[in-house]
Amino acid sequence: MSTVIRNGTIATADRTYKADVLVEGEYIAAIGDNLSGDTEIDATGCFVMPGGIDPHTHLDMPFMGTNSADDYESGTKAALSGGTTMVVDFCIPGNGQSLLDAWADWDRRSEKAYTDFAYHMCITYWNETVREEMAEVVRRGVTTFKHFMAYKGALMVNDEEMFSSFRRCAELGALPLVHAENGDVVAAMQQQLLADGVTGPEGHAFSRPPRVEGEAANRAIMIADQAGCPVYIVHVSCIEAHEAIARARANGQRVFGEPLIQHLVLDESEYFHPDWDHAARRVMSPPFRNKKHQDDLWNGLRAGSLQVVATDHCAFTTEQKRFGRGDFTKIPNGTGGLEDRLSVLWTHGVETGRLTVNEFVAATSTNIARILNLYPRKGAIAPGAEADIVVWDPKASKTISAATQQSAIDYNVFEGMTVKGLARYTLSRGEVVWQDGRITAQRGRGRFVPRVPFSAESQALRTWKALTADKPVAR
């Protein structure tokens, strides 16, 4: 079975050109002029781009006394309707649960997936068993380990635990990820604010100011340097964290930074909205920032000091958000975005001239495919790549509304925003899974995507460190 995508303009992270794409089975077989296949997709007026990869989702995740409301079914339907063909979700062991046990739980969740998926494994405590299990996790194809520096008393790890895990990552060729917020300072600020009578959603923003994030990002980067591993900072929301990343990169460290689409376009004024529900629906960590920080994130995407735009999709219903009435620390943290990431980035990035089409493809797909060692299997329009493709209509527009979304929640943080740029077709491994506003795929068709470690690269880095770092110099 073959399909030709005809009359489109191919846009990759490197270039833009007119050509047809021939898909055979699950793969791209050829790119050229006047190709033919069993069926045809007309891409006139459209860009043909690698499907989006969202490397940061929390589907059906137990968190803050509840479970995130979008599961692998509604979450991956949301993804493909917006042109995203792969998600990387966080597998979180429960209190003292083994990593492999948690993985088995996540495999049950992901049986319903419409898109391909991978996992990051969370390290939420440390002991010898965890150290040993990490090797098996890598062997089975999960090569990224997430560390929470916040959520004290729940998911948070201390510096000693983080350093142990980072050193293990260096040995295994794995990449550590970090949620960078100083959890001790946040916890103290929360108690202070509540004692001062600040109980509403604005207290959430006050308790997690930019310096709390900047400090933690800088600390994680220094600890990674000492451990001899690269590090990836998730949901970079402020100048302080971005500065730490840019400085480390200028010093030759492999540090990656991921802003979220929400932080690029929504600001802190949302937390001062007179309607409690409106404000609480936007409570996530880190919180939205002001315009100065937003501009800085856009600059980082353009300059390359920030590489990836993700969503941290972690959706809760209004009813769930109301657990925190009278105490902002109990509002489940998280917002949605999986469905709208590409359209919102296109509208506020490409349409405004802030990003080129190629930078858009890099930020939504190719860069993360490279960072996660998935390229060019994913993130590429090239012969031999898997045919995860979005046929993107830059002229189509819609107004974002909860009434028409795939996500299972009752609101949308981008409600009322008119976006330009929509997926006309989404293909996942050669199958049309979204066409003209309809899902055309089967539940459960999504597959786990195993990854191999970065062993050669991390080995080279450690050798270089051993030769150069911290040696007293005889004078």
Ligand code: DUC
């Ligand atoms: N932040 C959120 O807002 N939700 C999920 C986890 C996180 O770090």
Ligand code: ZN
């Ligand atoms: Zn986080």
Ligand code: ZN
């Ligand atoms: Zn608003």
Ligand code: ZN
């Ligand atoms: Zn997250």
